[in-house]
Amino acid sequence: MRRLTLVLLLAGLGCSAAHAGVFDDDEARRQIADLRIKTEARFDQQSRAQLELSAQIQRQAEEIAQLRGLLETLMYKQETGDKRVQDFYLDLDSRLRKLEPQAQPAAAPADGADVPGDVKTAIGTDPAKESADYDAALVHFKAGRYKEAAAAFAAFVGKYPNGSLAANAQYWLGNAWYAQRNCAKAIEAQTVVTTKYAATQKAPDAWLAISTCQQEMGNPKAAKASLQTLIDKYPTAPAAETARERLKKK
Template sequence: MRRLTLVCLMAAAWAATPAHAGLFDDEEARRQIADLKAKSDARADQQAKSILDLANQNQRLAEEVANLRGLLETLIHKQEVGDKRAQDFYLDLDTRLRKFEAPAAAGGAGAPAEGAPAAQQAATPAADPAREGPDYEAALNFFKAAKYKEAAVAFSAFMQKYPGGQLAPNAQYWLGNAWYAQRDCKKAIEAQTVVTTKYADSPKAPDAWMAIATCQQEMGNAAAAKRSLETVLAKYPNTPAADAAKQRLKK
């Protein structure tokens, strides 16, 4: 009987062991699931925070871009207004200067140089003021209408037709401005250099030097621009261009 009782107790203990093991396995699984859920929730919270931070950064960047765009538009508008005022000023100045130059041109137009060979006098046709003036005005009207490409073509044709005309320095100067208005500083400098060399005594020469300095500055050659401004002060000290050069050199 004792042996039978012992066998029964051992069998019962053996039967209870899997149940206990199963209970332990369930608790461990639940614990692991809870840990995984906690970690998943933490990652979700972190991701949500990162997304929120990114959204805030995007919002700030958008606001900064909008502010910069507004500032750029304001600067462009001011530049356009400044260019228009400068253009109107030089056009008005050009008109005033031509009124003073006209009497001198009338007195010397068509007159051969004293002592020049007869063959040279015959080979050099006198400029026709009756045609020169309208052709110049036609080219200048293109510039006034902001048709800068057409203005460049017209002034180039004028210079080929009237290289020794009374209005040639003016036409060459506005040819340079027409190229500058098209943002072609290289051709603008080339055109204005003709004014500063071939027509160095013209009232347009100091303005041509100023235009060259502007192009050099925009091309990133500050040293060359400084030399051009200093040339204006040295060669044309008592001109409006010299006053403008002084102000620019101070900056």
Template sequence: MLRRQRSGQARQALASSLAVGLLAALLALPAGAGLLDDDEARRQIRDLAIKTNERLDTLSKGQIELANQIQALREENARLRGQVETLTYELESARKRQQDFYVDLDGRLRKLEQGPSLDAKPGEESKPLAETPRKPASDPAAETREYESALNLFRANKLKEAAAAFDSFARAHPESALTPGAYYWSGNAHYALRDCRKASEAHRLVVSKWPANAKAPDALLNIAVCQQELGDSKGARTSLEALVAKYPDSSAAGTARQRLKK
């Protein structure tokens, strides 16, 4: 409404200005040349007013079209912003589901790893006494609680605290059956914190010290991912090839084969 009022006011002002200019031009003609008759003067003023109105209409249409385009761009920007927010939420949800899956898988693997050790206790009586001194110093139940506490931090997305907790566990319990998992999850936490160097260091310890551990294939795959992100494409390819060669039947090896094809 305000735009129409302004457009009408501008049209009237321009028409009045042109009319005044035309009358001034007529009055300025030499006396011998004669004056145009009233009909001719009115016709010229009318034609001039029509042209002026046409120009104003064109200008108004252009302004309206521009305003419509700006509004359309605003709506498109809002739509894209909504899509970005939706995709961000879905990505975060997928990451959380994957994180929960790996935490659950870690628990299952630990149960499998701890099973044989419990069954082997009766047979340990025949082992030499020199092999037993370290075991009384460890408390498996306390270690499990400490490990679970670190996992809960990771599950709660408290990545910095989780990385510190896993690192502390690994230093305090170097001989624990849970230590490979501690290094593995420490590497994952550091990677999520965008610290690929520390992540690679933790995963390399898993691969080098516990190559038979169930987490070793995934640790080697994570090393390749970090190498790629750090710009070491050659090193990443070498790690992927080593993964396929050492752990051909693992799911991580399947992922490595797909990446090697690219």
């Protein structure tokens, strides 16, 4: 009887151990399955986040490309507009020169005569040579060689400070500096036009150019003052009408 009891007891223990082993295996598999599901869910979430980030980067790249294209278009339009304005003034300059009377060489004074400085400068000046030098400087400007144009116009006004084309050359000297985006030099050159050559037709345009530079240099107050000075001094000049339009927008 004891033997039978012992055998039954051992058999029961074996069954319990086997059941426990099966239970442990099922629990381990369940935990592994749960871990795999959670891991896959995490990877799926990360994948979706990466896809969204990639889509955002793509959209931003497309927006940047569009903005770059717009900027290039605006820059092209500005350059084209500037070129048209330059061509217009160059053509106007040429037309006005044809209408102006040609200067004649001054007669030499008698020995011992008191000769003013401006007359001394004019004596011996060849109008044809002066015109050729001016045209040579203008060719540089038309070709977009603004550095060479600035040097040529500066040399011209130094050689013919009281010549018939001096005011024009000084004005284009300022434009040559502006074309090089050197507003400080441009204002300096145009100020000479508004002072030394204030009575010429280039003076109103010089005031307008000064105002443009002042605005670009971040000084709208000075730009506005220059426009008002232009209107006050040259109310009937074409540049004055432009100045009035600009003041309306300020």
